[in-house]
Amino acid sequence: MRSILAALAALSLTVASSLADEALQKFVYEKAEMGLPFRISLYAKDETTAKAAAEAAYDRIAVLNSILSDYDSDSELSRLSQTSGQGKAVPVSNDLWNVLVKAQEFAARSDGAFDITVGPLVNLWRRARRNHQLPSPEMIAEMKARVGYKNLKLDPEHRTAELLVPEMRLDCGAIAKNYAVDEAQKVLKQRGITCALIGGSGDMTATDAPPGLPGWRIEVAPLDAPGAPPAQIIYLKNYSIATSGDMFQRVEIDGKRYSHIVNPHTGIGLTDHGLVTVVAPDCMTANSLTTSISVLGPERGLKMVEATPGAAAHVERMPGDKVELYESARWKDVPKAEK
Amino acid sequence: MKTRALLVLMLLVSSVTWSWGADDLKPSDVRIKDALRAVVDAQLNAFRRDDYAGAYVFSDTEFRHQCPLDRFERMVRIGYPAIAHSTSARCGLAFDNGDEATVNVRVFSDGREPVDYQYTLRRDGEIWRITGVTLLKDQTTEV
Numbered sequence: 001m002r003s004i005l006a007a008l009a010a011l012s013l014t015v016a017s018s019l020a021d022e023a024l025q026k027f028v029y030e031k032a033e034m035g036l037p038f039r040i041s042l043y044a045k046d047e048t049t050a051k052a053a054a055e056a057a058y059d060r061i062a063v064l065n066s067i068l069s070d071y072d073s074d075s076e077l078s079r080l081s082q083t084s085g086q087g088k089a090v091p092v093s094n095d096l097w098n099v100l101v102k103a104q105e106f107a108a109r110s111d112g113a114f115d116i117t118v119g120p121l122v123n124l125w126r127r128a129r130r131n132h133q134l135p136s137p138e139m140i141a142e143m144k145a146r147v148g149y150k151n152l153k154l155d156p157e158h159r160t161a162e163l164l165v166p167e168m169r170l171d172c173g174a175i176a177k178n179y180a181v182d183e184a185q186k187v188l189k190q191r192g193i194t195c196a197l198i199g200g201s202g203d204m205t206a207t208d209a210p211p212g213l214p215g216w217r218i219e220v221a222p223l224d225a226p227g228a229p230p231a232q233i234i235y236l237k238n239y240s241i242a243t244s245g246d247m248f249q250r251v252e253i254d255g256k257r258y259s260h261i262v263n264p265h266t267g268i269g270l271t272d273h274g275l276v277t278v279v280a281p282d283c284m285t286a287n288s289l290t291t292s293i294s295v296l297g298p299e300r301g302l303k304m305v306e307a308t309p310g311a312a313a314h315v316e317r318m319p320g321d322k323v324e325l326y327e328s329a330r331w332k333d334v335p336k337a338e339k
Numbered sequence: 340m341k342t343r344a345l346l347v348l349m350l351l352v353s354s355v356t357w358s359w360g361a362d363d364l365k366p367s368d369v370r371i372k373d374a375l376r377a378v379v380d381a382q383l384n385a386f387r388r389d390d391y392a393g394a395y396v397f398s399d400t401e402f403r404h405q406c407p408l409d410r411f412e413r414m415v416r417i418g419y420p421a422i423a424h425s426t427s428a429r430c431g432l433a434f435d436n437g438d439e440a441t442v443n444v445r446v447f448s449d450g451r452e453p454v455d456y457q458y459t460l461r462r463d464g465e466i467w468r469i470t471g472v473t474l475l476k477d478q479t480t481e482v
Contacts, residue, residue: 032431032443035366035434041481071365071366071434072365072366073365130459130470130471132471197481199481201477202477202478202480204481216481217481218480218482219480219481219482221477221478221480233482241479243478245478
């Protein structure tokens with residue numbers, strides 16, 4: 001009798017839950033922030049609730065942009081860069097601190113493959129992309145002298161940051177965007193939105209699954225190379241995904257393809273054609289790992305992934321004329337769907 | 340003394356310019372954004388009229404030296420079908436440094452999903468000319 005009651009109780013909970021799910025509607029918003037479109041898909045009981053939550057999330061992203069933008073010379077990040085080499089330890093806000101600490105953690109773990117001080121080199125290669133002209137070796141050497149994560153000194157006791165070398169420039173582009181995605185998701189949760197997907201330029205973080213689905217269906221584009229595996233669809237739930245590759249951001253000069261990702265050690269845009277996909281508990285971690293793998297290569301990069309709790313990675317690369325596949329041990333556990 | 344002061348000033352200016360000038364694109368003001376939009380719209384209009392020669396003149400001079408008109412037409416028809424057959428377009432974020440600019444453009448065409456591109460432009464005297472167009476696509480999509 002007790003078990004029947006328990007079963008009935010369980011059934012009524014399921015019915016209530018599915019009725020509640022049925023009452024939820026999907027709303028999608030898109031807004032340009034941090035120089036790229038941020039897309040929010042969420043489930044809410046009505047449009048007023050959805051819109052208010054999305055606006056609050058976008059407000060949070062806008063605040064983070066004013067702190068972390070490397071385009072805005074008045075942002076806190078830019079102002080910090082402007083103090084480089086002046087012997088100043090600058091007090092920083094909680095948000096900037098969070099990003100800098102995470103960045104330095106991954107810089108140390110990746111032996112500098114992931115490095116937010118790479119700004120001068122990134123700018124050089126951005127210009128190369130626009131002008132279709134390789135930077136000179138002299139210019140690369142000059143910019144490399146301003147790069148190095150060990151030249152960014154953080155003082156946890158006083159929450160200050162100091163850039164030790166003149167003309168350094170921090171580039172928090174991707175990690176800042178992914179921090180914003182994580183933070184925006186927190187805002188939605190605070191407003192009672194527990195089923196949402198937020199994406200900034202393809203990197204995404206999801207909370208609960210949409211009604212009736214095991215997760216948010218995310219299609220990861222295939223590597224644009226002959227013989228590459230087809231697109232994958234994975235289910236994302238209370239997890240984040242980030243990708244990195246040269247499919248859409250690259251420059252081809254004299255028949256050689258250079259990625260927008262610059263190796264901080266060589267100062268050269270990566271020439272390996274590849275696509276790295278990482279899932280991790282948060283978007284900042286996922287992004288830091290994709291960049292690290294891209295620069296370090298799959299063998300060393302995947303070791304980093306294995307050592308990161310909850311992270312999994314899939315790597316496709318074509319160093320020559322053949323596509324190579326690599327996966328971390330946990331990748332097989334990532335829920336996937338047939339297309 | 341005067342020469343020395345001038346030299347110091349020049350060094351200071353070049354150092355400041357370089358410091359923030361390596362890739363000094365900033366969000367464009369309304370005036371520049373309108374100018375960029377006008378060029379993109381004018382070229383898309385020419386494509387809609389099937390006037391490839393008319394569209395070609397909005398391209399950067401250096402690009403035209405490298406890519407003759409017939410190749411340009413083939414490239415647009417085959418490689419950029421959404422641009423070749425657009426019905427409308429909406430310009431989004433724009434950045435410039437006075438000489439170079441980028442502008443994101445969402446291109447609409449009948450019966451197809453809109454496609455996002457990033458145009459790069461270079462100032463040529465008083466006008467802006469298009470130096471390149473890159474497909475903007477995320478490697479992940481909610482499906």
